[in-house]
Amino acid sequence: MQQPVSEELLRLLSVLYRTQSLSLAASRLDISISTASRMLQGARELFDDKLFTRSSQLMHPTPRMVKLMPQIDRMLEDMATLVGKDSLDPMKAERTIRIAALDCAYTMFVASAIHEARRKSPGLHFSTTPISIDTFAELSAGLVDLIIFGTDCEPVQGNIHVQRLFSAPYCLVVRESHPLVSIFKQKGRLDREDIEPWQVISIATPFSRLVPRSVLPWFDDADQPHGITIPYHAAAIFELLETDLIGEFAEPYARKILSLVPGLALLPFAGFTTYQWAPTLFWHPRTQQDPVMVWLRGLIGLEARRIRDQFHLAP
Numbered sequence: 001m002q003q004p005v006s007e008e009l010l011r012l013l014s015v016l017y018r019t020q021s022l023s024l025a026a027s028r029l030d031i032s033i034s035t036a037s038r039m040l041q042g043a044r045e046l047f048d049d050k051l052f053t054r055s056s057q058l059m060h061p062t063p064r065m066v067k068l069m070p071q072i073d074r075m076l077e078d079m080a081t082l083v084g085k086d087s088l089d090p091m092k093a094e095r096t097i098r099i100a101a102l103d104c105a106y107t108m109f110v111a112s113a114i115h116e117a118r119r120k121s122p123g124l125h126f127s128t129t130p131i132s133i134d135t136f137a138e139l140s141a142g143l144v145d146l147i148i149f150g151t152d153c154e155p156v157q158g159n160i161h162v163q164r165l166f167s168a169p170y171c172l173v174v175r176e177s178h179p180l181v182s183i184f185k186q187k188g189r190l191d192r193e194d195i196e197p198w199q200v201i202s203i204a205t206p207f208s209r210l211v212p213r214s215v216l217p218w219f220d221d222a223d224q225p226h227g228i229t230i231p232y233h234a235a236a237i238f239e240l241l242e243t244d245l246i247g248e249f250a251e252p253y254a255r256k257i258l259s260l261v262p263g264l265a266l267l268p269f270a271g272f273t274t275y276q277w278a279p280t281l282f283w284h285p286r287t288q289q290d291p292v293m294v295w296l297r298g299l300i301g302l303e304a305r306r307i308r309d310q311f312h313l314a315p
Helices: 007-019 022-028 033-047 063-084 103-120 135-141 179-187 233-242 251-260 291-310
Strands: 052-055 058-061 095-101 124-129 146-149 161-164 170-175 200-203 226-230 246-250 264-268 280-283
Touching (some): 007 063, 022 033, 058 063, 063 135, 095 135, 103 124, 103 146, 103 233, 103 251, 135 146, 146 291, 170 179, 200 233, 226 233, 246 251
Parallel strands (some): 095 124, 200 226, 200 246
Antiparallel strands (some): 161 280
């Protein structure tokens, strides 16, 4: 018996089309690889086509699958719009909300908003994913409900809603016994020649097909010399404790780190770059009036306002 065309099946096909990996698609959807495999087999019977063929460890869509994708995306968007127009009480909602965010934003204000949402509405579940090269396409396809990214300059297609939460300067973080700490204490400042000899932990994440690699700003807003490149802010903290590398973080996040992790020091980086950390919400028009998403965006906004007021940041 053929399985019906369900939202879960359409999401699997959509994620598989974009990731070209059944295991990665299963992980994104929080299902087992065996469940994903059974669903794919059912889809092949339903559409009377292989849909995907394996080559060099990747699942490549067949011509039939390529033709189906625009219809699948439209169906997923229609389903999401139908839910969004429901006048359900956010406090009684039962659903999974998918958020794409870097670990620094999650730590700073997303986690607190999620905890508050779950406290008042225990039927809500959350699935968070890192920013990837397909994140904005997944937002349009309904595979991601909300993006929190560190700039509002990301080019988006269509009428995606954009809301900057605040703007914050960068600073340096090193271990307490780092030579730069002594230099700063002696001079009361850091000059470019003081900082340049030290290699940097570069936080790099893929986030756009137009800009396939994002790195933090450095002197004169050019790429910095880096010793290690990793995609996780939290992992960088442990590298700093064990090495002479220096890290560059948004100042509010750095101060939160220092309040939780002993053995680190914060040093000024003002004047060396014009860039600011500007965490920004991105959401699709289909969730604009969705009561659950309106409520969640409000909770995130309240957490961001608390940080903005605490550190006297610009909106």
